[in-house]
Amino acid sequence: MAGVTAAKGPKTPGLYKALEAAGLRSRDVELLHRVLRSARIAQPRRPFREPGTSADELLFVRSGLLSRYVLDSVGRMQIVALYFPGDFIVPLSGLARSGIEGVVRSEVAVGSRADFDAALDSSIDLSGYFFRLAQRSEAISQEWLANRAKGDATARIAHLFCEFALRSGLPVDGAFASPFKQQQIADITCQTSVNVNRVLREMEQSGLLRRENGRLVRIDWPEMRRAANFRTEYLQM
Amino acid sequence: MAGVTAAKGPKTPGLYKALEAAGLRSRDVELLHRVLRSARIAQPRRPFREPGTSADELLFVRSGLLSRYVLDSVGRMQIVALYFPGDFIVPLSGLARSGIEGVVRSEVAVGSRADFDAALDSSIDLSGYFFRLAQRSEAISQEWLANRAKGDATARIAHLFCEFALRSGLPVDGAFASPFKQQQIADITCQTSVNVNRVLREMEQSGLLRRENGRLVRIDWPEMRRAANFRTEYLQM
DNA sequence: CGTCACATTGATGTTTATCAATCTTTGTGG
């Protein structure tokens, strides 16, 4: 698989600590730790898990940024979910319609479905935790649906930036470095890269953001949130 | 609340039997049964639970059809999920951005969040069951995202009909009575009712469906699935 | 310094929203 190589380097226990902070007991964190036996690297804009193949693994994002995508009948990509460091991608039974790929180079911890199921069966707290995670994912998808349906191109891009800033834990008023290519923004916000380009220019002209050498460097967050009609509640747990 | 009245008439134990068929033990079904203490009626196209209010209850659809919707800044409705008989609507903490309303008149069983949480805490099978339900809901949302983003108006309407037929358990080649007003189809498929009307006419002209007195009576399912690019896997559990 | 991926711009076409009527069906009180 083109986008997958063996990961090297140490694990990142700090993220597991973050799980404890999210309400998991250290015993359960240990359980998960043992499920995540191996590690791989997802390369940017390369498939990590192809659509139509088995989705029989638990993934945990140690660093970077991953996307879940669906290809339509003509092969155009639509990104339907983003996964940030600390997020899990849970296994599904059967063959997945959607694939996983790196938005940027990402370290991914990997465990088997069998081990994951066993861990869930052995801890009711873990079951409850993944239930709440799935609820949150569902809320995010529905927020995307509402935004993609009713917002214009500017609102959709603004929403992406707002959600990215919040989920990646950036300081809300700080500098901002977008990891996205314009084509990726297009794949997330249901547009063409051509239109993304034009809308970004308009956003810069109207003062919503500033760019240097094509890179985002500064965002007017209050205005951006207004443009996105962005609320934060759906991201809470 | 305008769309809510007290329900009368007997419970529908048949649906609880369906839960057993879905893999729940009768002990767990009993637990849920005790959580769902009361019942209410959701009236068609009337809010059952307003956006911005507490979503602190477990709902179970006994009959009818419910929708979860979000209102944009101008008050336009976008439906982001549908709930069929046998589906649960799980409680959320805090105030919900989305509301619930009846697509048609529906009988809804209601339980408190506290009782639901207690039931989850007391049964690991129940926890696992609701985890899988949430996973399925997430898969449906993501399928909607892909379809709404990449399909044209015809594909989006076709997808709605296909999913409706499957989730409501209709015989795939049988007659078909749509419960949806054109405005509701518009709210689900991100269009205006004016365009839904035109697209339905085109679909009838091209033989995808037939109508009598404006009511859908017959659908060419193979062609409809092709138009929708519809796959069934995402609905499996 | 040539190549490659990505960004940018312009010209044109399509889809669908919007606005505004009119027609049809359904429900309701007399």
Add this chain to the structure above:
DNA sequence: CCACAAAGATTGATAAACATCAATGTGACG
């Protein structure tokens, strides 16, 4: 059962948003 009202469906004209097609520009990197 009818008259009327209200909701929904249908149709036409117009405009905005965005896709598509086709070049051209630009920075990174061997």
